[in-house]
Amino acid sequence: MVLASPKDEHEFPPADPRVHSAPQTMLAVVVGAILVVGVGYLDHKTDERLAFEIFYLPVVLWASWYGGFIAGLVAAVSSAGTWALNNWFDRPAPLSELLLFWNVSVRLIYFAIFAFMTARLRGAMELNRALSRTDSLTGLANHKSFVEQTNRELVLSRRHKRPMTLAYIDCDHFKVVNDTMGHAAGDTVLQTIGKTMLATVRESDVPARLGGDEFAVLLPETNAANARSVVERLREQLLEMMKDNDWPITFSIGVVTFPTPPESCTAMTRTADKVMYTVKHGSKDDVAYAVAE
Template sequence: MNSQIFLQTMCNRQYWVLVIIAFLSVMGIGVVDCITGSQITFALFYLFPVVIAAWFSNKNTAIAISLFSAVTWLAVDYFLNRIYPNLLVYSWNYLSRFILLIIIALLLRALKTLLLEKHDLSREDPVTKSLNFRAFHEIAEVEVSRAIRYGYALSLAYIDVDNFKAINDTRGHDAGNKLLCAVVDAIRENLRDSDIVARVGGDEFILLLPVTDQASAQIVIAKIQNHLMSVMDKNDWPVTFSFGVLTCIENIPAIDRIIAMADHLMYSVKKGSKNGAKFMTYWNQNETDS
């Protein structure tokens, strides 16, 4: 809770620092515009604070900066005697500038939102809303590097849904998708915030458990297995789950190697009786089954 409050406080401070910088920038541009006189136009520079506010803050702040920029622009015109005596012309010029700044701010906000959504979609499995393999791989590489640096254990579990094809064949793909979503939900309920789950195939999932030795991994996997089977029984889904779990302690290999070894463990379970878990420890380039 304390860390969450700290992060929230830091975000609020960064937001207000950005707002202050944007307002001061507009004022500075206005002062320079006055000093240089009427021969040099600073119209373009009034856009910069608006662009910064639109991209790095929220919509309301961007609108406020746009309004302040338009007012400052107008004040400079008044100071330099660039105000037309005709009230209609005066009003039109002011509204045109303000509307232009607002449009640019809103377009930038829309562009940023679109880019963020596109980025999220490129990292998210469309069915279960869990991470896809690409996103998982990026995060896992960082966690492996951290584990190597600080010398802690790391466990990875590869999971396959046994007999999943029968669900699609007999009950349809909608039922299959519902089952996959239920699997992810059940797994997440038994994970810490630092753990991650991803869908990496039609009915295959990967779990990354940082700072987790084999004993701890066995406890977590047992909880997940029990929860999954409870959900499957409740929904009358005749499937089971095969787990391959690799724990790395020293001289941790690359993430692709870890995934491959966990995948191999999982397939050894599937070739046997299915509905089980096989654990192995990778320690100082030695592999110990459990």
């Protein structure tokens, strides 16, 4: 069996990370073009002896920040072209074609570099934000993010008077894998669990790694009957993946449905944890269900 190594966490972010949707990029391109035209008009009305190209730069930066490098590059090309047109027609003695080409090229490179650097900065910020909320090994929400999302769902559950369910999952015999196969194998097990959870739970659910070999899944607006269906499907998929890889891992799961939301995520987790330990200290490899009063 080939063990996959975790992705390098220190990889520098791409210039145009996927933090901008296609409509967002298109909107930034259109708005950026309109702003360039506005700046170009002011450039046209300004004394030709006044250096005006610096005022194109905020447009390039704005487009790069909100639309990504592609939108920023479009704004850079538009800005350099608009500046060139103004310089060609507005100067008493128009520049030669060679000199104009050189000046436009210099400004285009100048604008494009700023577009690239701005997109890089936005990418780094988004990457850091994602890493602060995501477990780097499994790709699931980390404990901090899970608490934040659960507390938000608690507010909505109280407002709309809808139930919610929490499944607390502990890996049985995980220490055996670490001791006999090595920690790299243990990491691969955790990664596989994370991928399986993401592929199996519903889009509205919140799967998370709480720490070590303990996981949780928040099921918003889910009653006991529906929770049983989701959890049984997830458990079946997890056990199948463990069997396919010859890992001696099973799962002790505690599932608690809250008809009335508790005061906090901590209270929910504590309750589900107690239910899970009734399985952990018993037969293991099972699910215990409960409804909070």
